Structure formats: C-alpha cells, structure tokens
Amino acid sequence: MMKTLEVDLGNRSYPIYIGADLIDQPDLFKACEKASSIFVVTNTTVAPLYAQRLNKTLETFGKKVRAIVLPDGESYKDWKNLQLIFDDLLKFGADRQTMLVALGGGVIGDMTGFAAASFMRGVRFIQVPTTLLAQVDSSVGGKTGINHPLGKNMIGAFHQPVAVIADLNTLKTLPARELSAGLAEVVKHGAIADAKFLDWIEANAKPLLACDTDAMSHAVLRSCEIKSAVVSADEREGGIRATLNFGHTFGHAIEAGMGYGEWLHGEAVGCGMVLGADLSCRLNYITKAEADRLTKIIQSMNLPIAPPKFGGKRYLELMQVDKKTESGQIRYVVLEKIGKAQIQGVPDAQVLETLTATGAA
Ligand SMILES: NC(=O)c1ccc[n+]([C@@H]2O[C@H](COP(=O)([O-])OP(=O)(O)OC[C@H]3O[C@@H](n4cnc5c(N)ncnc54)[C@H](O)[C@@H]3O)[C@@H](O)[C@H]2O)c1
Numbered sequence: 471m472m473k474t475l476e477v478d479l480g481n482r483s484y485p486i487y488i489g490a491d492l493i494d495q496p497d498l499f500k501a502c503e504k505a506s507s508i509f510v511v512t513n514t515t516v517a518p519l520y521a522q523r524l525n526k527t528l529e530t531f532g533k534k535v536r537a538i539v540l541p542d543g544e545s546y547k548d549w550k551n552l553q554l555i556f557d558d559l560l561k562f563g564a565d566r567q568t569m570l571v572a573l574g575g576g577v578i579g580d581m582t583g584f585a586a587a588s589f590m591r592g593v594r595f596i597q598v599p600t601t602l603l604a605q606v607d608s609s610v611g612g613k614t615g616i617n618h619p620l621g622k623n624m625i626g627a628f629h630q631p632v633a634v635i636a637d638l639n640t641l642k643t644l645p646a647r648e649l650s651a652g653l654a655e656v657v658k659h660g661a662i663a664d665a666k667f668l669d670w671i672e673a674n675a676k677p678l679l680a681c682d683t684d685a686m687s688h689a690v691l692r693s694c695e696i697k698s699a700v701v702s703a704d705e706r707e708g709g710i711r712a713t714l715n716f717g718h719t720f721g722h723a724i725e726a727g728m729g730y731g732e733w734l735h736g737e738a739v740g741c742g743m744v745l746g747a748d749l750s751c752r753l754n755y756i757t758k759a760e761a762d763r764l765t766k767i768i769q770s771m772n773l774p775i776a777p778p779k780f781g782g783k784r785y786l787e788l789m790q791v792d793k794k795t796e797s798g799q800i801r802y803v804v805l806e807k808i809g810k811a812q813i814q815g816v817p818d819a820q821v822l823e824t825l826t827a828t829g830a831a
Pocket residue numbers: 513515516519542543544547574575576577578580600601602603604607608609610611612613614623640641642643644645648651652735736
C-alpha cells in the first residue's frame with residue numbers, strides 16, 4: 471500500500487510517495503501536466519533498468535520526454551558533468567516550464583536538483599530516488615549540489631523538488647554494498663532523533679540486509695518522517711537541520727581524503743558516526759557502552775568501522791572546510807543522548823583523542 475507524507479514548507483510544500491511500482495503511476499507525476507517538456511536525468515546504470523518504464527509513464531502527459539544519461543559514480547558529481555545537463559537542456563529546447571526528473575541515487579538527485587536550481591534561474595524538478603540512501607535521505611529536503619576536490623558538496627543550492635516518488639521495488643536491483651550504505655543514513659536517523667527506531671533497526675538488521683519489503687518500507691517511511699519534520703522546521707540549516715550532519719564532518723573528510731568514490735558516502739558516514747559516538751562519549755554525553763552499541767549496529771550493517779589513517783593534522787585540515795565551520799572553528803554534531811543530537815565546537819585536542827583512539831591518527 472502506498473504511503474504519503476508531506477514536507478511542510480508553505481507554498482513550496484511537496485508530497486513524498488512511498489510504495490511499490492510507483493514509477494508506473496502517472497497520477498503521482500501530475501506536476502508534469504503544466505510542463506512544456508520533460509527531461510529525465512539518469513545514469514548509465516539506472517537507465518537500462520528503469521528509464522523505459524518511467525518514459526512510458528511520462529509520455530502519457532503528451533509532452534516531449536528526453537533522457538540525459540550521465541556517467542555513473544561519485545567522481546562524476548562535478549562541474550564537467552553538470553555542464554552536460556545544461557548542454558542538453560539548451561540543445562533540445564528546454565525553457566522555464568521544463569520539468570526535470572531525477573531518476574537514480576543521491577548523485578543524480580543532487581546534480582539534477584542543482585541543475586534545476588540554476589537553469590534559467592530555476593525550474594521545477596521531481597525526485598525519483600532508486601537507491602535506499604536516496605529514498606531515506608537525499609531526495610528529501612532540497613540540498614542540491616556538486617563536489618569540489620577540496621570539499622564535499624561545496625557548490626550548490628537549496629532547491630526543493632515538487633514531489634518525491636520512492637518506488638520500493640527499485641531497491642530489488644540494488645547491490646548489497648549500496649544497500650548497506652543506505653542503511654548508514656537510516657541508523658543516523660535513529661541515533662539523532664528516535665531511540666525506539668534505533669532499537670527497531672538493531673533488532674531488524676537481518677531483514678534490512680535481505681532487503682525485505684516490510685523492513686524496507688518501514689525504514690524508508692520512518693526515515694522520511696524524521697527528515698521531513700527536521701527540514702520543515704529548519705529548511706536552510708540555521709539550527710536543528712545541522713543534526714542531520716551527524717557523522718558527516720568526519721565522513722566528508724574520509725570521502726574527500728580518499729578521493730570521491732573510493733568509500734561510498736554511506737560507508738564514510740557510518741564510520742564517521744563511529745568517530746562521532748566516540749567524541750560524544752569523551753564529552754561525557756553518552757556512555758562508552760552506548761558508543762560501543764552504536765558502533766556494533768553500524769558494523770552489523772556490513773559497514774566499515776575503521777577509519778583510514780590519514781593522521782590527525784590531515785583530518786583537521788580536511789574538516790576545516792566543512793560548511794558548519796564558523797570563524798575557523800570546526801563544529802561537530804554530537805549525541806547528547808541516544809535519540810538526540812546537538813552541534814558544538816570541540817577543542818582540537820579532544821578531537822585528536824578521538825582520532826587517535828579510533829585509529830584515524
Ligand atoms: N542532498 C542530500 O540531502 C543528500 C543526503 C545524503 C546523501 N547525499 C549525496 O548522495 C550521494 C550518494 O547517493 P547514493 O548512495 O544513492 O549513491 P549513487 O547515486 O552513486 O548510487 C549508488 C549506485 O547505485 C546505482 N543505482 C542506483 N539505483 C539503482 C538501482 N535501483 N539498482 C541498481 N543500481 C542502482 C547507481 O548507479 C550507483 O552506481 C552522495 O553524493 C551524497 O553526498 C545527498
């Protein structure tokens with residue numbers, strides 16, 4: 471059965487649809503009725519799996535539908551490949567009434583959203599997330615952008631989609647490693663916002679890793695509920711939205727430091743949460759037993775828990791460019807307790823203790 475949630479942002483509110491075989495349902499794409507043309511942005515892996523079905527659905531609106539197929543991978547989330555989207559939009563007559571449709575994981579969603587934010591100063595777009603990570607996290611909330619060699623997601627814009635259509639059946643073709651990466655963000659939602667959800671995740675590692683339909687449905691729904699509530703309260707990260715960045719200050723440093731694509735985003739975030747839990751413990755918020763428990767949950771999702779050994783100085787250098795840094799002071803999301811997070815500055819010496827204790831330094 472399909473579930474519908476709402477991201478509540480006044481006249482920019484939009485629905486999140488979660489259910490099976492949704493890419494075949496034209497009524498969910500009704501925002502396309504007013505479009506002059508439709509461009510589906512996808513990649514070389516997802517296109518052969520789902521583009522034809524989506525195309526058939528979109529063609530029912532009687533508009534020109536075109537696919538823009540990008541190369542696959544985090545390392546392509548850059549200027550050069552963003553430009554390919556603009557090239558085709560201009561070449562094939564897109565205008566301000568054009569609808570972009572992002573069909574793929576977080577990389578495609580972030581790039582399509584940024585293209586939509588900036589093409590002709592802004593056009594509408596729909597998110598059709600096909601990875602677990604995109605369904606539980608990246609398709610919701612309107613953070614769009616690309617990477618810079620010196621820092622993750624450094625160039626971008628807030629631009630909300632007009633609908634999120636999460637077809638749970640697309641997860642059936644997802645490789646196991648990608649499923650685990652998505653589970654990292656699911657664990658994050660439990661850790662920062664809902665201790666009972668974290669209990670459920672802990673108890674359901676097996677069905678989650680097996681991509682069981684009921685387990686996936688609950689994981690996506692509860693994650694979207696948590697994320698949409700946070701985004702509705704703080705769209706532009708002036709306050710509580712920063713808690714969604716738990717594990718990301720360390721995680722983004724791992725992604726950039728290794729070279730984008732070496733570690734998956736979810737893997738880096740999972741490991742980043744191990745460091746974040748250790749730091750939270752050193753700050754006397756959570757106990758050692760609670761930090762160890764979170765590490766075990768992350769490990770149970772087949773995610774790496776040992777960070778790359780860049781050394782303390784290099785980690786601090788990589789983390790300095792984090793978007794939460796204020797006047798040179800790096801700010802970290804820490805767990806006040808399981809199910810509640812906050813952001814604060816931490817002396818480098820204490821961060822170095824965490825980096826040393828976890829083998830990063
Ligand atoms: N905007 C946000 O709020 C937000 C939140 C979290 C992550 N992100 C970003 O999202 C990106 C990570 O997203 P991701 O984990 O989805 O990675 P991804 O987009 O690279 O997708 C992972 C892999 O799965 C493939 N794939 C996608 N759907 C598939 C399917 N149904 N079956 C088989 N293969 C499929 C992709 O082609 C790719 O190879 C990062 O760039 C991260 O920074 C953004």
